[in-house]
Amino acid sequence: NAGVMQNPRHLVRRRGQEARLRCSPMKGHSHVYWYRQLPEEGLKFMVYLQKENIIDESGMPKERFSAEFPKEGPSILRIQQVVRGDSAAYFCASSPGDRINEKLFFGSGTQLSVL
Amino acid sequence: AQKVTQAQTEISVVEKEDVTLDCVYETRDTTYYLFWYKQPPSGELVFLIRRNSFDEQNEISGRYSWNFQKSTSSFNFTITASQVVDSAVYFCALSAVRETSGSRLTFGEGTQLTVNP
Helix, strand or coil: CCCCEEECCEEEECCCCCEEEEEECCCCCCEEEEEEECCCCCEEEEEEEECCEEEECCCCCCCCEEEECCCCCCEEEEECCCCHHHCEEEEEEEECCCCCCCCCEECCCEEEEEC | CCEEECCCCEEEEECCCCEEECCEEECCCCCEEEEEEEECCCCCCEEEEEEECCCCCCEEECCEEEEEEHHHCEEEEEECCCCHHHCEEEEEEEEECCHHHCCCCEECCCEEEEEEC
């Protein structure tokens, strides 16, 4: 079974460009979570999605950031007009969604560097 | 609000030493779950343990053991006879029991463990 797949692994953008990060959950998983890890810091929750629904986006910055998890295809975290402060590792995690407080399965992350 | 504190930013030990990673949490919930994850240099977080707040029994899995003490809001992790392959960042995390949270985790800042040969 393939694990949680994130791509690209590394993404370099110039200030003002858009960044698109993709996450394919494990097979059979319908819940996706996005986390951000800044250098020397722990993981901070950003958004929790189920297929076609955003359940909790309380950790998302109000501007420039958006996320989706369509019926078909991967979940996408989109950052518009990136700034240097967006440079971080972005992790996606998935769970089956059968119950709450399940363990999460994490991808290897996307390292975003903004020049 | 929930909070997880891992006061040890970095720990360095010599192979075969025992090492304990501390985790203290804050929550107003009476029911919650605690987790430990390992992040090796490859970056991917690896699940180690999940424990609910009603189960205060200590758990042992090979060289790993966990000590959950509700009275002190702590969930410490001990590695016995450490090995170089244990070198990683270890995260403690807390999950509230709420439908709208799903399996959302609140992480501590992590402890970088380095095991030297």
